[in-house]
Amino acid sequence: MSLAQTEKYYLPQPSLWPIIGSFALFLMAIGGVMVMREIDNGGWILLAGLAVMIYMMIGWFSEVIRDSEAGRFNKQVDSSFRWSMSWFIFSEVMFFAAFFGALFYTRMLSVPWLGESDTMEQLWPAFKAAWPTAGPGLTADGFQFTPMGAWGLPAINTLLLLTSGVTVTWAHWGLKKSKRSQLILGLAMTVALGVVFLGLQAYEYNHAYTEMGLTLGAGVYGATFFMLTGFHGFHVLVGTIMLIVMLLRSIAGHFTAEHHFAFEAVSWYWHFVDVVWVMLFILVYWLI
Amino acid sequence: MSTATTHDAHHEEQRSGLMRWVFTTNHKDIGTLYLLFSLLMFMVGGAMAMIIRAELFEPGLQFVQPQFFNSMTTMHALIMIFGAVMPGFVGLANWLVPMMIGAPDMALPRMNNWSFWILPFAFAMLLSTLFMEGGAPAGGWTMYPPLVLQTGNAFPFLIFAVHLMGISSIMGAINIVVTIVNMRAPGMTLMKMPLFVWTWLITAYLLIAVMPVLAGAVTMLLTDRNFGTHFFNAAGGGDPVMFQHIFWFFAHPEVYILILPAFGIVSQVIPTFARKPLFGYASMVYATASIAVLSFIVWAHHMFTVGMPVTAQLFFMFSTMLIAVPTGVKVFNWVATMWKGSMTFETPMLFAIAFVCLFTIGGFSGLVLAIAPVDIQLHDTYYVVAHFHYVLVSGALFSIFAGIYYWLPKWTGHMYNETLGKWHFWLSVIGMNIVFFPMHFLGLAGMPRRIPDYALQFTEFNQIATVGAFMFGFSQLIFLIVVMKAIKGGEKATAQVWEGAEGLEWTVPSPAPYHTFETAPVVK
Amino acid sequence: MWLTIVRRTLTAISGGAAALYGAAVSAEYGLNLPRGVTPISQDAYDLHMLVLWVCVAIAVVVFGAMFISIIYHRKSRGAKPAQFHESTLVEIVWTIVPFLILAGMAIPATKALVAMEDTTNSDLSIKVTGYQWKWGYDYIDDGVSFISSLSTPQDQIYNRQGKGDNYLLEVDNPLVVPVNKKVRLLITANDVIHAWWVPELGMKKDAIPGYINEMWINVQEEGVYRGQCAELCGKDHGFMPIVVVAKNDADFDAWMQAQKSAADADASAADREWAQDELMTRGENVYNTACAACHQVSGAGVPGAFPGLVGSPIATGPIEAHLDMVMNGKPGTAMAAFAGQLNDIDIAAVVTYERNAWGNDTGDLVQPSDVEAAR
């Protein structure tokens, strides 16, 4: 708000990127529909949508980067970016809240209800409510699975992500002190940690599917487990890609000690992903 | 670092023809797009309502099959809420928020364009389901599982269309919040902002908070149907009722998203035509904020019959009743603004007054529904249908009419035709009451909602409602004519337009210049 | 008919006044909540009247003030605008007064709600199951159970025949309950959510698949009470009424006895061989009540939604697959599992019927014993 009165506003030109973005989303949605309905080539349309989306992002962001590097953004624009990123992260928090809500609800309410009084006696005789569970129907049909323990890979993953939070902050310090090598090294380490995290999670999923009988279909435990960790994993993937872009830009000499909001936005996002993981670790893995 | 090098080059770059609208980053262009889109969707949704009312004119099945009837109900609601009223309000926000706070444009003009242009794609997907084998979604706009999982080929279209609408709303809302917090002219402190800006700020916050929850809910529907999860299936330990909790956690704040901007519009219009400052500005702001906060803890009043523990029912009953307090403050403030004013009754004011009366009636029926033992009788009857059309049609929709009549001269530079405006108003008000008032009686007497055919004792009131519906529907043609005439020409509007109008938007010429404030105005 | 509209509108106006005294006058004309025949419905009615009149009173004050200023404070009357725009005192008053009014309403509402939810000490328990689109009733202690579905003929619905008095509110087998007994209903559903609601009994509860909801009724007058499913449950949501007949103890016991002997008779008949035409007649009956809603009386189905059975690969293919489809349904579609709804004879009959009707001349016979074997 503290905009000097004489300062003029920044106004971007008409842009073709948004409509391309809308078209990309549309293609992705149609591709998605086709995949759901098992129509041939749905996957390709989905990928085409994704490609257009990536093209749009590259185009749009390079425009923003050009404007930024040309010094066209004033403080006010910078502040607009900050606010929007914060609100965007808030919207992501609420998105996760829906799934955490589902975990809480099934675990604390619906599963116990299924195992007591009339519901149990009339509909699910012999069901013993306890978490984790595949639910009364599946259990009665003899479905079995092993829940995921906390102290193997998940604990290692926690360490990885927590460390990556430190490295990205260290990189930020480097940037603020104009130590470019520290910036680049810090970012590279963060990316590496992100990649290893993803690799381990892929391994964990594979193990769950092939050896533990723990699948998306494994009742509410499986559903909430994969939904929460899967969406989180997707966010780590996106975050890692963004970090890679930041790394490349740092190598290309972008960002100054005062002016580097893109970097900060990505690190906020990364910290957010971190915090979600800690919640996941405690609520999904640990407190079984 | 902060200079205006690019600025001057731009204005002339306006493209002509269609491409201007596709590529535009101008808040006025985008506002216009939103408003036109909303008008189009209003007609599509209205046409579906007419099909519903035609079928309900008499007992027995006359025009449509039950499955198609349910599709009409479902699509009518989705289109009216997400296609007509929300974009209508966003269009108004786009036009007015920058002008009211003294900004040249929205904070993120390119993203603004993106938020709009997602919508046509989303609704193209949704509407295409009408032509599909198995028909359009027919599980109600509330999309309760397991029923919604029985939707045919339309199912993934429904889910992805909702996702797209969600993305669009979230981006639009972020843009509005950021514009308001960051783009105000010097001196425009928060407590000097026009009430419309305040209500939109709070609405945008609600949108950002709950649209992702809806996205999460429909994602779980999708995985339940296509990826074998058991979120809403008891056999796997899930619960169909869980969907309702998540859905209403979104949808109750959503209904306030549909009414808070309306409060804002009415709070601009009434002082203008009463020629007297808004009574209790500060308490209006606090009341709006309290409504928003309370809206997060009342959701299960839609679920009094699902078998919640009695303590939960009591909690939701009390919290719901509480909302009457801040809403009452607003109603009283409007009345106090009119009190000892010097009133004239141009069309915007007429719609605003009708809003205050009829919204209050809708609020009262809401309060009746909030009383759990009574709601258990009235839930899923036409009483509920009456309630929410009073708050949505004579609430949200009428406020949009009021806003359009009020600001149309500022947008087009021409006065609209006052006589036609008055005809539109009177036919709408009378028509609206003929459609929806009898629905209270139908509900009390026991007619369930979402049925294509009914028992004989409900015949007369349904016939009255149908007659009113067609009357109301045709009156909207007048509105179309008024708007088109004002766009084409008419008496030139002054900058001030209305004698009693106050605020920055009335300091610039009519029509407002393409970029309103190139340098920030100073607000004292 | 227009006369009736005028008459009812007039009664609407005068009925409002009558309702002031809590009289059931207006209920007769279908304008107000019925006062009903259970303590709960009466509580709800009284609460509704209380809240209604409080709202009317507030409306009179608020709209009164507004119309006074609309009439007197208009520019055309030369009114000059005052300039006041706030008053802390008034604003506090009109925050606190509504709060107190609401608190006054909350007290009786809480009492009524608590009473409603108290299902202890019941005399009789009946399990109620919602199916697309009919109700199943199961007298848990007596082992009697039956399905209750709409009995209004399609011809009336499609206007080919005059509509009867209880159009859409009539069923083949009503639920029978004794009067002045606390009857506990255990509500659940088999496919999607339904809601069991009879206005005059003052109770509505959702039937959730996989869960049991409880409610209780205590009917205080003999009679026939009609209601409808109150939760959207698909195509025929408007066509799954509920009829409750309240009988005195003696009549109720007699009815229960009759039900039990009919069930016994069916049980013994299931052991014998059934002849083709016996199965076909019974099958046609079952088909028309249980299956025709989707697959249509003609067996043609509804393209895109419900498959036709004429010449269908399942209805003309191997008997096992056909039996399996009917008994276990197809999860994820509207085709429900009928094993729990129909007895062996009915299933045998309906399958035989489908395999021989509409030109599906397979000549196959399915016996109740075959069904039992497939269970």
Ligand code: HEA
């Ligand atoms: C714009 C939208 C909007 C608004 C503003 C409201 C406002 C309110 N609504 Fe409404 N509602 C809907 C849209 C809205 N609703 C919709 C769409 C549905 C149905 C969804 C579906 O099932 O499809 C619904 C359903 C609905 C139900 C569920 C009914 C059921 O399905 O069984 C309930 C129950 O409590 C309810 C209550 C309320 C209350 C208490 C308010 C309050 O906010 C009203 C407050 C206002 C007043 C009370 C009037 C003014 C106050 C005074 C003059 C002060 C003095 C008053 C007193 C002290 C009494 N609403």
Ligand code: HEA
């Ligand atoms: C903002 C939201 C909004 C709006 C504006 C409306 C507007 C209208 N609604 Fe809507 N309605 C809902 C939201 C809304 N509704 C919701 C949420 C539901 C619940 C759905 C569910 O159960 O899932 C619902 C359900 C609903 C039902 C119950 C259906 C059922 O339970 O089966 C009915 C029945 O009468 C109805 C009627 C109408 C009518 C007559 C209008 C009229 O106001 C419309 C008037 C507009 C026009 C007619 C279009 C413009 C005019 C022209 C183009 C001119 C020419 C037109 C002709 C006359 C042909 N609505």
Ligand code: CUA
């Ligand atoms: Cu069963 Cu509606």
Ligand SMILES: [Cu+2]
């Ligand atoms: Cu609500």
